[in-house]
Amino acid sequence: MSGASLAEVARLPRLAIVGGAMILAWIMVALLAPWFAPFDPIEQDLTRTLLPPNLQHWLGTDNYGRDVLSRLIWGARLDLQMGLVAVAITFSIGTVIGAIAGYVGGFLDTLLMRLLDVTISFPFFVLMIAIISVLGSGLAGFYIAVALVGWVSYARIVRARTLVLRQSDFVLAARSLGFRPARILLRHIVPNAIAPAVVFSMSDAVLYILLGSSLSYLGLGVEPPTAEWGVMIAEGQTYIATAWWMTTFPGFAIALLALAFSLFADGLAEVLGTST
Amino acid sequence: MNVPLLEVENLVVHFPLPRGVGDMAAGRPRRVVRAVNGVSLAVRRGEALGIVGESGCGKSTLGRAMLHLVPATSGHVRLDGRVVAGLDREGLTGLRRRAQIVFQDPHASLDPRQTVRRALAEVLTLHRLCPRDAMGRTVDRLLERVGLSAALGDRRPGSLSGGQCQRVGIARALALNPDILVADECVSALDVSIQAQILNLLLDLQAETGMAIVFISHDLGVVRHLCHRVAIMYLGRLVEEGPAEVVLRDPRHPYTRALIASIPGLGHGPKTAVQGEPSSPIDLPAGCAFHRRCAEAMEVCRGGAPPARQGNAEHGTWCHLPRAGGTTPIAQETGLR
Numbered sequence: 193m194s195g196a197s198l199a200e201v202a203r204l205p206r207l208a209i210v211g212g213a214m215i216l217a218w219i220m221v222a223l224l225a226p227w228f229a230p231f232d233p234i235e236q237d238l239t240r241t242l243l244p245p246n247l248q249h250w251l252g253t254d255n256y257g258r259d260v261l262s263r264l265i266w267g268a269r270l271d272l273q274m275g276l277v278a279v280a281i282t283f284s285i286g287t288v289i290g291a292i293a294g295y296v297g298g299f300l301d302t303l304l305m306r307l308l309d310v311t312i313s314f315p316f317f318v319l320m321i322a323i324i325s326v327l328g329s330g331l332a333g334f335y336i337a338v339a340l341v342g343w344v345s346y347a348r349i350v351r352a353r354t355l356v357l358r359q360s361d362f363v364l365a366a367r368s369l370g371f372r373p374a375r376i377l378l379r380h381i382v383p384n385a386i387a388p389a390v391v392f393s394m395s396d397a398v399l400y401i402l403l404g405s406s407l408s409y410l411g412l413g414v415e416p417p418t419a420e421w422g423v424m425i426a427e428g429q430t431y432i433a434t435a436w437w438m439t440t441f442p443g444f445a446i447a448l449l450a451l452a453f454s455l456f457a458d459g460l461a462e463v464l465g466t467s468t
Numbered sequence: 469m470n471v472p473l474l475e476v477e478n479l480v481v482h483f484p485l486p487r488g489v490g491d492m493a494a495g496r497p498r499r500v501v502r503a504v505n506g507v508s509l510a511v512r513r514g515e516a517l518g519i520v521g522e523s524g525c526g527k528s529t530l531g532r533a534m535l536h537l538v539p540a541t542s543g544h545v546r547l548d549g550r551v552v553a554g555l556d557r558e559g560l561t562g563l564r565r566r567a568q569i570v571f572q573d574p575h576a577s578l579d580p581r582q583t584v585r586r587a588l589a590e591v592l593t594l595h596r597l598c599p600r601d602a603m604g605r606t607v608d609r610l611l612e613r614v615g616l617s618a619a620l621g622d623r624r625p626g627s628l629s630g631g632q633c634q635r636v637g638i639a640r641a642l643a644l645n646p647d648i649l650v651a652d653e654c655v656s657a658l659d660v661s662i663q664a665q666i667l668n669l670l671l672d673l674q675a676e677t678g679m680a681i682v683f684i685s686h687d688l689g690v691v692r693h694l695c696h697r698v699a700i701m702y703l704g705r706l707v708e709e710g711p712a713e714v715v716l717r718d719p720r721h722p723y724t725r726a727l728i729a730s731i732p733g734l735g736h737g738p739k740t741a742v743q744g745e746p747s748s749p750i751d752l753p754a755g756c757a758f759h760r761r762c763a764e765a766m767e768v769c770r771g772g773a774p775p776a777r778q779g780n781a782e783h784g785t786w787c788h789l790p791r792a793g794g795t796t797p798i799a800q801e802t803g804l805r
Contacts, residue, residue, distance in 0.1 A: 361577040368537055369591050369640065370564030379590075380579050 208459015286346020294354025394457030710783030
């Protein structure tokens, strides 16, 4: 958001501030993982497998003797990254396509919107999994699949706003003042059109974090032994009866991060006067 | 110089409606909103011209077409005698600089994310009208000219009143030193007390700069105090045009007389207030567009071509029923400028 000042932050509802603080906390955890994590997340110690939470290993150890807390902290890096990068990609592509379709209109608009309809007509998860199966698993495949599928929501939102704004008096005024079309689109329409897309991107980040960890859980995303929450849950599944801490804590982490984004999104929506 | 500042000739603006699959299958032709249907009108240097008609009569479209903001379907717009359509980028920039518009909804006409100062500076910068180091002072002076304090410059439209926004809109138009300003219902969204302030501001600015102002309004009662000349519009056509004083004293067209009769305070003239709604601009009636609501409609009004202009070069009317002079009871009441 351009022009977000302290005064604007102060107007945020309390829950949004809580959500924002939680997001910031997760970002700090992810950035400072090498310092926060008490143990190496990958190195195995087969003498200390499946220890329940204790003073040395606060969240216990897994079947290879790795510290769950350390894997959780390192995992925050990947999961946060998957959420934020995926949203950055889809937000950018969707906004560009939506703004151009809405502003230029005509044949180009029809073409882009039919493309959007085709993309949307496939179930989201099925299409993602199909694309990743073709591209191969891993983060690169994940991001490409997200870019191919995820732009549609943003394109729809931004196009709808652009169509309204294009007819607005201040855009007409800008035309009568002799501003060039590119300037009108970039400086006057897009900044006013993206507010609902920004709000949506927050809840969308939740979706991509869940998607990323789900795909890793299914073996289509990040691969073991990398520390990632979905991978951790998948590995812990076998031991769920004996070592509950292996699945429960990564599950909590996903829920907490998702909650943080959701709270922030709600508060933002309230302030920007949009609803998701 | 006898060339009018801005002139439209046989201007036609049609908006095609989207054509559904059902229409195509049934072979129905594309339907068209005939907003402006052959209007010829000239704006003279430094004058105040009123374009009056009820909503939907095409007056706003006419105003926008004059500034080349909506494309003309046919006909010409001339600025200083030169045709405006098909101007290259440079020519268009010239037109933009010389002809400006102020809109009806003051809040909607400003970018909600821009501060007043940035909005004004953007115009000055893009037209290279002001060096960067003098920008602050130039913007302050613009604000002062429209009666706003420089302290309001850092506000966004959301925290300004309607009247203040309209003043910003005027300042923005004024930044380019236009020769002609189209005021499109520019006070109808404001409180009555503010309306007078804004109108006085426009008249003061006109006296100061000598620009021509085109007041587009549904309210003949307001326009008559402001304008040298008025043009009355009905369903995309002019029905009467002439010096404000003459038109109000001696209206020739039944529609003009109905409008005058409906002005509060003047309304005790002959009760000729029009009944019903205007026809749809999609399905225009044949003949005179007004005949369905005209109490004096004759056979000739109901078919064939619309009536031609009658009268003299100054005062013209488009009616089959040319009315000889003779004063109406209204005439004595109208204290006009």
